[in-house]
Amino acid sequence: MVRTIHIHNSLTRKKEEFKPIHEGQVGLYVCGPTVYNDVHLGNVRTFMSFDIMYRYLLHSGYKVRYVRNITDVGHLLDDGEDRISRGARLEQLEPMEVVQKYTNRFHAMMDRFNTLRPSIEPRATGHILEQIEMVQAILDKGFAYEKNGSVYFDTIKFAQEKGNYGKLSGRVIEDLQTATRDDLKNQSEKNHPSDFAIWMKADQSHIMKWNSPWSEGFPGWHLECSAMSTKYLGPTFDIHGGGNDLKFPHHENEVAQNVAACSCQPANYWIHTNMLLMNGKKMSKSDGNTISPEELFSGDSPHVSKGYDPMVVKFFMLQTHYSSTLDLSDDALQAAEKGFKKLMDAYKHLQNLDEATATGSTDLDLEINKGIQAAYAAMDDDFSTPKALAQLFELTTKINSLKDGHIKLNELSPEVLDNLKKTMKVFIFDIFGLTNIEDTGSRHLNGVMELIIDLRQSARVNKDWVTADKIRDTLQALNIQLKDGAEGTSWTIN
RNA sequence: GGUCGCGUGGCCGAGUGGUUAGGCAGAGGUCUGCAAAACCUUGUACAGCGGUUCGAAUCCGCUCGCGACCUCCA
Numbered sequence: 017m018v019r020t021i022h023i024h025n026s027l028t029r030k031k032e033e034f035k036p037i038h039e040g041q042v043g044l045y046v047c048g049p050t051v052y053n054d055v056h057l058g059n060v061r062t063f064m065s066f067d068i069m070y071r072y073l074l075h076s077g078y079k080v081r082y083v084r085n086i087t088d089v090g091h092l093l094d095d096g097e098d099r100i101s102r103g104a105r106l107e108q109l110e111p112m113e114v115v116q117k118y119t120n121r122f123h124a125m126m127d128r129f130n131t132l133r134p135s136i137e138p139r140a141t142g143h144i145l146e147q148i149e150m151v152q153a154i155l156d157k158g159f160a161y162e163k164n165g166s167v168y169f170d171t172i173k174f175a176q177e178k179g180n181y182g183k184l185s186g187r188v189i190e191d192l193q194t195a196t197r198d199d200l201k202n203q204s205e206k207n208h209p210s211d212f213a214i215w216m217k218a219d220q221s222h223i224m225k226w227n228s229p230w231s232e233g234f235p236g237w238h239l240e241c242s243a244m245s246t247k248y249l250g251p252t253f254d255i256h257g258g259g260n261d262l263k264f265p266h267h268e269n270e271v272a273q274n275v276a277a278c279s280c281q282p283a284n285y286w287i288h289t290n291m292l293l294m295n296g297k298k299m300s301k302s303d304g305n306t307i308s309p310e311e312l313f314s315g316d317s318p319h320v321s322k323g324y325d326p327m328v329v330k331f332f333m334l335q336t337h338y339s340s341t342l343d344l345s346d347d348a349l350q351a352a353e354k355g356f357k358k359l360m361d362a363y364k365h366l367q368n369l370d371e372a373t374a375t376g377s378t379d380l381d382l383e384i385n386k387g388i389q390a391a392y393a394a395m396d397d398d399f400s401t402p403k404a405l406a407q408l409f410e411l412t413t414k415i416n417s418l419k420d421g422h423i424k425l426n427e428l429s430p431e432v433l434d435n436l437k438k439t440m441k442v443f444i445f446d447i448f449g450l451t452n453i454e455d456t457g458s459r460h461l462n463g464v465m466e467l468i469i470d471l472r473q474s475a476r477v478n479k480d481w482v483t484a485d486k487i488r489d490t491l492q493a494l495n496i497q498l499k500d501g502a503e504g505t506s507w508t509i510n
Numbered sequence: 511g512g513u514c515g516c517g518u519g520g521c522c523g524a525g526u527g528g529u530u531a532g533g534c535a536g537a538g539g540u541c542u543g544c545a546a547a548a549c550c551u552u553g554u555a556c557a558g559c560g561g562u563u564c565g566a567a568u569c570c571g572c573u574c575g576c577g578a579c580c581u582c583c584a
Contacts (some may be wrong), residue, residue, distance in 0.1 A: 029514095047584075055584085062584035093582060186513055187580075212581065237582095259584030264513095269581085290515090300583060330545065335523060335533070341516080341577070348522045351534035358533085394524095400523055408534035416514080416580090420541085422549050481543065488545080499547045505545090 017359045019076040023255070024339060024398050026263065026286040027184055031398060034285065035114055036254050042073050042080045043253030045245040045283065047262055048137070050087040052103040052120035055125055056306045057329075057344070058292040058299045061258045064330060065338035067131035069257075073449050083248045084134040086122075088115040089224050090216075090237045091139050098234070101223050110303045111224050115139070128326045130449045136248050140240035147235040147243045150277050151215045151228070159276035163205040165231025167218030171210040172270055181210075184286060185264035205241045212269055213237050238269040240322050245282055246274065256283035261298075263288055272362040293343040294319065300415055307344070320346045324353060325453045331356040334401040334448055355409075357508065360452060362412040362442050368503070372433040373426045380414075380423065381432040388439045395447065408443055411436065421502050471500070471506045 021034045031434040036042050049055055055063075063084075073080050088111075091099045103114040123133070134267045140147075151167050154160045159174050160167050175181040175189050182188055189210055217233040220226035225232045245253060251274065258267060267286065299306050307317050315323030319509045324332075333353035336342040374381065385441075387410050394403035415436070417423040425433075444450050468487060469475075475483040486499050495510045 049584075050582095059584045065584095091582080099582085185579075188513085210581080261579070261583055264579060265581045266583095270548075289512095289584070291584075293577080296513090298578070298583090337524075340523085343522085345522075347534080351522060353534095355533045364546095400524080402532075406524070409532055417546055417550095422540095422546055476543080479543075485544080494547085496544070500542070500545090501548070502541090508547095 018078060019392070019396055021073075021076065021396050022398055023285050023287060025284075027262075027283075027289045030247075032285070034254075036078070037252065037284070040077065040079060041247035042078045044073070044082045044250055044255045044257070044504055045241070045255075046082070046084045046134070046255060047241060047258035047266070048084040048086050049118075049122055049298070050091045050099050051115050051122060052091075053118060054100040054121050054308065056299065057308075057309055057312065058078050058259070060125065060129060060309060060329075061292045061333055061342065062289045063126060064129055064131055065399075066257050066287075066334060067126075067449065068253075068334070068338075068401060068447065070132060070134075072317055072395050072399060075447055076441065077136065081136070081249060082132075082134040083136045083138065083245065085116070085241060085244055086119055086137055086139045087240065088112075088119075088139050088236070090235045090240060092237065096450075098222070098224060104223065108366065112141075112311065115141075115413065121463075128309070128313075129330055130327070130451050132449070138244045138248065140235065140244075141224070143244050143247065144235065146247055147239045148215075148226075148228050148231040150243045150246075150273065151230075151235070153277040154214060154273060157276055160214060160232055161207065165233060166205060166213055167215035167230055167452065168206050168211045169214050169269065169272060169276070170207065171212070171272070172208050174276055178272075178275055180275070182268065184271055185268045187264055187268065204415060212236060212238065212265065214273065238266055240275060241266075241270050242273040242277070242282065245270075246379055246510050251278050251280045251282070255285045255287060257287040257289070260288035260290055278447070287338075288388070289338045291340045293341050296343060299344070320349065324349050327355050327450050328353045330450060331359075337398075337400055337402055339398075354448075357510075359405075359408060359412055359444070360450075361506075361508065362415045362419075363444055364506075365441055366415045366437055369415070369418055369425065369433060369437075371425055372428040372430045374431070379381065380427045380430065381429050384411065384414060384428070384432050384436055387414070388435060389441060401448070404447075408440065411440065415440075419501065419503070420429060465496070465507055469507065 018040055022031050023034045024031045032298055070080060070082050089098065093099060093102060095315060096161060096320040100111045100114055104111045107114060109117070151160065154169065155162070155167065160169050171181050213236040215228060215230055215233055215235060217231035222234070225234055245256070256267070271282060274280065294305055294307060297305050299418055307319050310328060312320060313323050313326060315321070328349065332349055333342060334354060387407050391404045391407035394400045394407060397403070414423065418425060418428065468491070472484050472487040475487070497508050497510050499506050499508070
């Protein structure tokens with residue numbers, strides 16, 4: 017079953033029904049990280065957002081080819097130094113060592129957030145040939161010019177002949193003229209300030225450089241995505257994603273390069289995720305307004321009062337739509353932690369519910385099925401995780417009521433109970449990719465807790481409240497909370 | 511300065527022109543040996559000022575505040 021999904025398309029700024037080029041298949045390209053240091057939370061948010069989309073498309077029955085690149089050359093700093101070269105210089109490593117090191121660490125971090133690996137994760141340096149070919153193609157079409165061994169994209173000519181430079185980012189070329197900063201590298205070589213380099217001649221000190229028809233040099237930053245998306249997804253594919261800070265110039269230039277090289281739009285749908293804020297400002301690697309994922313996990317940061325599990329952080333992010341800014345705060349994280357545990361507790365209790373005996377369609381059946389459908393409808397509507405979560409919490413209330421006997425299981429039919437179990441599992445684990453955090457307790461701990469709860473129950477039967485409360489309060493001090501319910505006592509680690 | 515977006519109850523955060531978002535916190539209640547948990551009830555919010563409309567948080571205009579992008583950023 018392939019569901020009908022609506023996506024907010026940045027290209028048209030409208031919500032549109034998603035229609036893949038090839039039925040049942042999706043080509044998805046996401047701009048990945050530049051691996052010159054560790055990812056920060058803002059990166060994580062973006063990749064997590066696309067991971068949810070990837071998972072949901074898969075769950076909806078699509079065959080998805082998910083390409084997310086690793087940028088390991090061409091992405092320059094303000095002073096013109098390559099980010100990877102700088103990392104290599106600072107850490108006294110080979111550039112490729114820097115790349116490998118931070119690629120590994122990036123993967124490890126995304127694993128902690130339980131995101132799926134892409135189908136293909138191509139590196140820019142592994143595709144120098146393709147990029148050189150694309151530069152040549154753009155030159156051949158007359159949309160680029162060479163100056164002193166560097167090749168620049170001719171935005172003026174492109175705009176005149178293709179007429180759509182700036183469409184994605186809403187930019188007008190005349191504005192770019194006046195707004196351009198004058199501290200940019202090789203600005204004087206360009207015919208026009210809005211032109212951009214697609215091949216750059218390397219100076220003597222540059223470590224990372226390759227032979228090309230124009231010079232020994234390296235590709236422009238925007239070029240890799242154009243070349244690699246074309247190679248792995250074809251000249252036109254379904255969805256291109258990235259953070260909205262990439263919209264201009266990166267994505268705008270990417271589109272221009274593809275259109276110039278082959279006269280085709282690279283992606284039918286563009287999806288841009290919004291920024292993660294902290295203290296009301298964009299969380300950003302370059303200006304230091306940031307908290308690292310590790311600091312967030314350990315609590316070792318002035319911005320948080322304690323550490324938060326990656327799953328809590330993920331849950332926190334899921335409560336906001338990907339297209340909205342999200343302001344990180346300790347209060348919000350604490351609230352998210354409780355909400356997350358409530359959801360996971362309910363899921364655990366759901367597993368113990370059995371023997372639904374109603375026949376036919378009861379009111380409760382209808383209500384639960386309606387909630388399930390609403391959760392799917394929310395995801396179909398531009399991947400609205402907050403709305404879907406709200407539905408899961410409605411279901412959570414029902415589950416807890418059933419658990420406590422406030423609603424009787426004989427008001428529920430077995431089919432609907434099964435459907436409920438299946439849906440909760442699919443959403444929590446398959447679509448949201450959450451995992452249990454209290455399962456860190458081993459089998460041993462489970463056994464010990466069973467024994468302790470059993471002993472306390474004996475004490476309670478004997479009205480030995482001193483012993484019963486001592487057990488409870490001591491465990492509480494260890495952050496293990498006992499929960500006395502109708503069907504016995506359960507426990508969680510807080 | 512240009513472009514775009516946002517401003518929702520104590521906090522976070524959804525939102526289609528008329529119907530309960532949801533989470534956390536708070537209040538009352540049920541349950542419980544007590545407590546916790548859970549469940550039930552509860553808050554009457556949409557920056558301000560105008561306008562359109564039978565009706566606007568939702569559309570339009572203005573004002574104020576905030577943020578993003580404007581060739582480093584997910």
